[in-house]
Every structure is written in C-alpha cells, then in structure tokens.
Amino acid sequence: MSAALERLAELLPPGRLLVRPVELAAYESDALTAFRTRPLAVVMPETAEEVIAIVRLCHELQLPFVARGSGTSLSGGSLPIADGIVIALNRLNRILKLDPVQRISVVQPGVINTQVTTAAAPFGLHYAPDPSSQTICTIGGNVAFNSGGAHCLKYGMTSNHVLGIKAVLATGEVVEWGGGSRERLGPDWCGLFVGNEGLFGIALEITLQLLPKAECFHTVLAGYRTLEQAGDAVSAVIASGLLPGAIEIMDALALEAAVAAVHAEYPPGCEAVLIVELEGPREVVTIERERLDAILVASAPVEMRPAHDADERMAIWKGRKSAFSAVGRLSPDFIVQDGVVPRRKLGEALRRIAEMSHETHIRVANVFHAGDGNLHPLILFDGRESGALQRAEDLAGRILKM
Amino acid sequence: MISPASLTELRDAVLSAPRVIAVGAETKPRLSAVDAVKISTRQLRGITEYDPSEFTFTALAGMPVREIIAALAEQGQYLPFDPMLVEAGSTIGGVVASGLSGPGRFRFGGVRDFILGVRFVDGMGRLLRLGGKVVKNAAGFDVPKFLVGSLGRFGVIGEVTFKVFPKPSTTLTLSLPYSAGTMARIANSRFEAAALDVLPGSETLLVKLGGPGAALEVLAREIGGQIIDNTIWDEIRETPWSYKTDITPDQISNFKAAHVSCGGSMAFSHTLPARGMTLRGDAPLWIGGRPCFAIEAAVKQALDPQQRFPTLDD
Ligand SMILES: Cc1cc2nc3c(=O)[nH]c(=O)nc-3n(C[C@H](O)[C@H](O)[C@H](O)COP(=O)(O)OP(=O)(O)OC[C@H]3O[C@@H](n4cnc5c(N)ncnc54)[C@H](O)[C@@H]3O)c2cc1C
Numbered sequence: 001m002s003a004a005l006e007r008l009a010e011l012l013p014p015g016r017l018l019v020r021p022v023e024l025a026a027y028e029s030d031a032l033t034a035f036r037t038r039p040l041a042v043v044m045p046e047t048a049e050e051v052i053a054i055v056r057l058c059h060e061l062q063l064p065f066v067a068r069g070s071g072t073s074l075s076g077g078s079l080p081i082a083d084g085i086v087i088a089l090n091r092l093n094r095i096l097k098l099d100p101v102q103r104i105s106v107v108q109p110g111v112i113n114t115q116v117t118t119a120a121a122p123f124g125l126h127y128a129p130d131p132s133s134q135t136i137c138t139i140g141g142n143v144a145f146n147s148g149g150a151h152c153l154k155y156g157m158t159s160n161h162v163l164g165i166k167a168v169l170a171t172g173e174v175v176e177w178g179g180g181s182r183e184r185l186g187p188d189w190c191g192l193f194v195g196n197e198g199l200f201g202i203a204l205e206i207t208l209q210l211l212p213k214a215e216c217f218h219t220v221l222a223g224y225r226t227l228e229q230a231g232d233a234v235s236a237v238i239a240s241g242l243l244p245g246a247i248e249i250m251d252a253l254a255l256e257a258a259v260a261a262v263h264a265e266y267p268p269g270c271e272a273v274l275i276v277e278l279e280g281p282r283e284v285v286t287i288e289r290e291r292l293d294a295i296l297v298a299s300a301p302v303e304m305r306p307a308h309d310a311d312e313r314m315a316i317w318k319g320r321k322s323a324f325s326a327v328g329r330l331s332p333d334f335i336v337q338d339g340v341v342p343r344r345k346l347g348e349a350l351r352r353i354a355e356m357s358h359e360t361h362i363r364v365a366n367v368f369h370a371g372d373g374n375l376h377p378l379i380l381f382d383g384r385e386s387g388a389l390q391r392a393e394d395l396a397g398r399i400l401k402m
Numbered sequence: 403m404i405s406p407a408s409l410t411e412l413r414d415a416v417l418s419a420p421r422v423i424a425v426g427a428e429t430k431p432r433l434s435a436v437d438a439v440k441i442s443t444r445q446l447r448g449i450t451e452y453d454p455s456e457f458t459f460t461a462l463a464g465m466p467v468r469e470i471i472a473a474l475a476e477q478g479q480y481l482p483f484d485p486m487l488v489e490a491g492s493t494i495g496g497v498v499a500s501g502l503s504g505p506g507r508f509r510f511g512g513v514r515d516f517i518l519g520v521r522f523v524d525g526m527g528r529l530l531r532l533g534g535k536v537v538k539n540a541a542g543f544d545v546p547k548f549l550v551g552s553l554g555r556f557g558v559i560g561e562v563t564f565k566v567f568p569k570p571s572t573t574l575t576l577s578l579p580y581s582a583g584t585m586a587r588i589a590n591s592r593f594e595a596a597a598l599d600v601l602p603g604s605e606t607l608l609v610k611l612g613g614p615g616a617a618l619e620v621l622a623r624e625i626g627g628q629i630i631d632n633t634i635w636d637e638i639r640e641t642p643w644s645y646k647t648d649i650t651p652d653q654i655s656n657f658k659a660a661h662v663s664c665g666g667s668m669a670f671s672h673t674l675p676a677r678g679m680t681l682r683g684d685a686p687l688w689i690g691g692r693p694c695f696a697i698e699a700a701v702k703q704a705l706d707p708q709q710r711f712p713t714l715d716d
Contacts, residue, residue, distance in 0.1 A: 124590060155510075169697055183512065185551065186714060191544050195543065212594070214592075215592035242568065281594060283616075284594075284613045284617040287614040287616060288614065
C-alpha cells in the first residue's frame with residue numbers, strides 16, 4: 001500500500017476507504033461516460049471534520065482530490081484524476097436546520113436537491129432551483145455547478161438561493177461566508193464560491209433560502225408545426241410583459257425520447273413543443289392566464305393543452321424533465337452541451353444545428369430553456385462504433401463555436 | 403481627481419498613481435474615504451446596449467441609475483431590487499461596488515442576483531471582461547457577484563451588464579401595525595409581496611404588492627391594513643442612512659430605531675449599531691469588525707498585487 005493510502009487509512013475505517021478495482025469502478029466517470037479514469041482510492045467521510053482532515057492531508061502530500069456528489073455531472077466535473085482520490089460526499093446527507101420563520105435551511109453537501117423541498121413542504125415552502133436531475137443530484141454538486149432548472153428565468157439558479165457557505169479550501173483553510181441573512185456586507189464570497197466547478201474547495205454546510213410555494217399554476221403545452229413558430233411564440237410572450245416561471249421548448253427528437261421513456265403524449269405532427277407556466281396568487285394568475293392564452297392562440301399552434309389540474313401539470317413536467325435521461329433510450333451514448341444564445345437568435349441556432357446534424361449524419365436532440373436562452377443540444381452516438389466518439393466531439397465543438 | 407472618459411482612459415488612470423480609488427457620485431462617502439487619488443466615473447456615461455427582448459442592458463459605470471430607470475420604464479421594465487439614493491445621483495457602478503439594494507430585494511433578490519457581467523480594470527491595469535451578457539451565465543468563476551460589495555478594493559468597475567424584469571402593471575402599498583407574527587405570516591404566504599419593511603419605531607409594517615390592479619385589491623383586503631401612497635418607497639429609497647447592518651428577522655427587536663428592510667434582512671440606521679457598515683460619517687467602515695480569511699489576501703494578490711487599491715481594512 002502506498003504511503004498516501006496508509007495515511008488515509010489512519011483517518012478512515014477500511015469500509016470507507018475504497019481501493020479495490022471492483023469498488024473503484026463505479027467512481028471512474030460521471031454522467032459524461034465517454035471519459036473514465038481510475039482513481040487511487042475513494043474515501044467516504046461521514047462528518048465535516050473528516051472531510052477537513054482528508055483535504056489537509058491531501059494538501060500536505062500534494063495529493064490531487066476530486067469531490068463527488070451523485071456523479072450526475074455532464075461535463076466530467078467529478079471525473080477522477082489518476083493517482084488522486086475521490087472524496088465521495090453522499091454520507092454527509094443531513095438537513096441540519098430548517099427554520100420556517102426565517103425561511104432558510106442549513107444542509108450538508110450530500111443532501112439530495114428534492115429532499116430540501118420535501119422537508120420544507122409541510123411549511124408551505126420550497127427550494128426553487130430544479131435541475132432535471134433534481135431527484136438524484138446533491139446540493140454540493142448544485143453549488144459547484146451553479147445548477148439551474150426550468151424555473152430559473154424568474155428565480156435564478158443555485159447561486160441566487162445560497163445565503164451562506166462553510167467550506168474547506170484546497171489549502172486546508174476552513175471558511176464561513178454569509179449566513180442566515182438574505183443580505184451581506186463586503187464582497188460576495190458566497191457568490192464567488194458557487195459555480196466554482198469543483199476548483200475552489202469542498203462545501204461542508206450550505207445555507208439555502210426557501211421560498212413560499214406558489215399558490216396557483218397555469219401550465220400550457222403548445223405544439224407547433226415548426227421550431228421557428230415556437231420561437232416566435234416565445235418572443236410574443238416576452239414582449240407582452242408577462243413574467244412566466246418557465247418557458248421551455250423541446251424539439252421532435254427530444255419529444256420522441258420523452259414518449260419512449262414516460263409515455264408522454266404530444267400533439268402529432270409537431271416539430272416543436274412549447275411549455276409556458278405562470279405562477280402566483282390565484283387572483284393574479286386568473287388575470288394573467290387570459291392574456292397568455294390569447295397570445296398563444298395568436299401564435300397559431302397545432303394544438304394547445306392547458307393543464308386542468310395538478311396531475312396534468314406534473315405529467316407535462318415529467319415529460320420535459322425526463323427528456324434528458326430518456327435520450328439514453330434512443331442511443332447508447334450521448335454528449336450534452338450547455339450553451340446560451342440570445343432568444344432572438346434561437347431559430348437561427350437551431351437551423352444551423354440541424355444542418356450540421358444532417359451533414360454529419362449524427363442525430364442531435366434539443367431542449368431549450370427559452371426563458372433565459374439556455375440551449376441544450378444532446379448529441380447522440382454509439383461508443384462501440386470506432387471513431388464515433390471523436391465524430392460526436394467534433395460536432396460538439398462546431399456547435400459551440402457557431 | 404481624474405475623470406476618464408473611456409475604458410482605455412480608465413485603464414491609464416489606474417496606472418497613473420500608486421494608490422487610487424474609484425468614486426461615483428459619492429452618495430455613500432464613507433466607502434471611499436481613504437487616502438488615495440480619486441478616479442471619478444462621472445464621464446463614463448451611457449447605456450451601451452439595451453435589448454428589452456433579452457431582459458438585459460449594459461451601461462458604463464458612471465451612468466446615473468435615475469437615467470437607467472427611465473430608459474427601462476419606457477420599455478415597461480425595471481430593476482426589481484430597488485437601487486437606493488437614485489435622485490441623489492447614485493451611479494450604477496457605485497450600486498455594484500457598494501452592494502446596496504433597496505426594499506425590492508425581498509421578492510427577487512438584490513444587486514448580486516441581477517448582475518450578469520462586468521468589465522473592470524484590476525490593479526495591474528488589465529481591462530478584464532468577466533461574466534456575460536446573457537440572462538443565464540453559468541461558466542467560470544462568478545467574479546461579477548464577487549465585486550458586489552467589494553467597495554472598489556479589487557478593481558475599478560468600468561461597465562456592467564444587468565438582468566431586468568417586466569414591470570408589474572400596478573403597485574399597491576399597505577400599512578399595518580407591526581408584529582413579528584404579522585410579518586412572518588405575510589412573508590410566508592400566497593401573497594408574493596414585493597417588499598416588506600418596518601418603519602423606524604417598530605410600529606408600522608409596510609407591504610408592497612405588484613401585479614394586475616384588480617387582483618391586488620383583492621389581496622390587499624385579505625392582508626388588511628390601510629392602502630397608502632406608493633411614494634413612501636421613494637422617501638425610503640432617498641433617505642441618506644448612515645449605517646447598514648445585515649440581520650435576520652429574529653434581530654428586528656434590536657433595531658427599533660432603524661428602518662428594517664427586506665422582510666428583516668437589513669437594517670438602515672442613523673445611530674451607530676453594534677455591527678454593520680458605515681455609509682457616511684466618521685465611524686469605522688466595519689463597525690464591530692468583519693470576518694476575514696487567508697483566501698482574501700490570495701485574491702487581492704491575484705488582482706492587485708501592488709495594492710494600488712486600498713484594502714478592505716484601510
Ligand atoms: C439526466 C440529467 C439531467 C440533468 N439536468 C440538469 C439541469 O437541468 N440543470 C443543470 O444545471 N444540470 C443538470 N444536470 C447536470 C448535473 O445533474 C448537475 O450539474 C448537478 O448539480 C450535479 O450534482 P451531483 O451531485 O451529481 O454532482 P457530481 O456530478 O458528483 O459533481 C459535480 C461537480 O461538483 C463538485 N462537487 C460535488 N460535491 C461538492 C462539494 N460538496 N463541494 C464542492 N464541490 C463539489 C464535483 O467535484 C464536480 O466538479 C443533469 C444531469 C443529468 C444526468
């Protein structure tokens with residue numbers, strides 16, 4: 001056993017220091033499975049003190065480490081470094097505090113995103129950031145990637161909901177920034193920490209703001225003959241002065257994936273589906289929904305399907321949120337891209353992606369957070385075919401550069 | 403005082419003296435009361451880009467917030483965090499560097515939640531562009547957020563990009579007797595109040611609602627209290643408070659003489675608090691000290707190794 005492993009063994013019992021190849025296999029990659037690296041070891045701390053001791057040891061030995069939550073990163077964020085260790089944080093999974101009066105929660109990094117909302121629900125509160133992976137990804141991973149979801153037009157991403165952070169930095173220094181107040185004095189260190197992509201330190205305790213759950217929703221799904229029409233409908237909604245909680249577009253291939261995965265049903269013959277959701281007090285939503293419906297009717301959809309109750313709303317979102325993982329059913333492997341295009345250039349961007357897809361014979365599915373211009377092309381390929389990964393990566397590079 | 407008129411001149415200005423500090427309209431004078439050559443942003447004016455359909459604008463740092471608010475209003479948009487001291491002339495760069503948000507911070511967040519990008523000159527005279535010009539910007543370290551509240555101690559801000567929202571068609575203000583329970587009931591409710599402040603004296607709670615007028619009237623009846631003139635928010639915004647403290651709702655009772663804003667997240671006062679930041683007057687910048695970690699020196703070293711800008715403790 002190497003000297004580094006011997007030192008780690010002094011900090012953790014054998015069951016929480018994984019070194020055997022069979023045990024390490026599960027940690028070789030994240031959701032970007034095209035890349036794999038076997039680490040020297042995986043450590044599974046159960047307390048913040050253990051994490052601090054491990055990071056300080058890594059600093060002393062100059063041993064590289066990668067923090068890991070649920071490993072759902074789509075960009076190699078939790079990909080190990082050869083000869084380095086993976087610090088798996090899933091066992092730091094306690095909600096330390098939930099204060100319904102101050103509307104905050106203090107959590108450990110391994111807490112799953114939806115668990116926060118589940119814990120807050122009895123008080124009529126929720127945790128707003130809702131990445132599609134929310135039922136499995138951790139708050140620590142969300143913090144590192146400043147994850148956002150369908151509802152981030154109105155409420156922002158993870159960073160907008162983190163009030164305080166206790167972290168151990170790569171130097172071994174333990175910092176505490178922010179706290180229970182929504183306001184702070186001096187430079188915004190929490191803001192600098194969130195979105196660090198695993199390169200600043202390990203979050204040990206995170207203070208999150210909770211928001212009252214909206215009383216009422218109006219969710220409409222509209223199918224369009226062309227992507228351009230869907231894009232125009234988005235522009236019309238934006239121009240109207242409404243501030244929907246979410247505006248999402250899925251293209252035909254993404255729809256096909258959702259149909260295959262959760263038996264979602266969409267209007268037939270549509271190149272694109274638009275989802276718009278209003279939320280707020282019922283009196284406000286009642287007035288705003290009339291305006292929204294009129295705008296959508298004028299945008300000439302093939303069909304409009306408003307959700308009539310909570311179940312129908314859930315079904316719309318289930319289809320949308322499953323689109324990502326569901327693409328896996330259409331293809332053995334895929335690369336997800338994450339780019340931002342101005343809303344007005346969406347039509348053009350999608351047309352050029354379609355051209356490139358056609359030229360290279362590589363299928364590309366698109367999911368678009370139209371509210372904030374966030375475009376997710378999913379590039380499908382079969383890793384068993386020689387050269388397929390390289391071709392998919394080339395296309396990914398071209399899409400990013402366009 | 404140097405007054406550069408372009409970002410290139412701003413760069414030269416930073417390099418022209420061994421110790422410099424940026425100032426806007428000096429509406430929060432204590433923040434820049436240090437021994438250094440002042441670089442005024444007053445000639446860095448103008449909205450360089452405004453795209454209502456993308457909900458974003460970019461402006462030079464010395465642009466008065468008043469003019470930005472007017473330009474946004476023409477398109478039915480606004481900055482939801484309610485910048486302070488607008489009529490007094492505060493500049494958008496000063497809003498960022500001071501990190502000062504108003505009552506509207508309650509609903510959608512503060513300056514930090516609406517800033518998207520910056521161009522700033524660091525202590526080595528590098529004109530850096532960080533963050534982006536799009537509503538969602540999730541790549542790389544979020545330096546624009548870090549500069550919120552940084553008081554010009556890490557660089558001079560030359561240009562900023564912000565996210566904006568469509569302005570609610572109607573605003574309605576309610577005044578009701580303050581109690582911690584009433585405040586908690588409204589904060590955690592279906593009403594989605596835009597602002598929730600307690601007036602000095604701790605007797606009056608103000609509630610701001612935004613949305614379609616017909617709906618607000620119904621909500622107001624349910625909340626109770628008296629409908630009062632919306633102009634009270636302009637008075638709150640323009641009051642030249644001396645101190646700001648970040649608080650939690652359970653501390654409101656310690657701030658009876660202060661104006662408590664944002665549902666009990668900040669207190670503005672004229673009398674020296676036990677803890678906080680001084681905006682005007684001779685008190686120490688950080689009342690009651692401030693937490694400081696070794697990483698701060700490392701960040702200072704990366705952006706301003708020669709300490710051309712004062713430190714946070716100068
Ligand atoms: C089907 C699917 C759908 C997705 N949808 C979305 C989406 O809608 N929006 C979105 O933004 N992302 C999405 N993602 C990406 C991913 O889920 C998010 O980035 C998520 O935040 C990662 O969380 P995780 O716990 O899996 O982190 P991991 O993948 O384990 O780690 C991600 C990064 O966080 C770092 N990290 C983990 N814990 C800590 C910690 N405590 N302190 C510091 N750094 C830490 C790691 O080192 C790594 O760099 C999706 C992924 C999948 C597979």
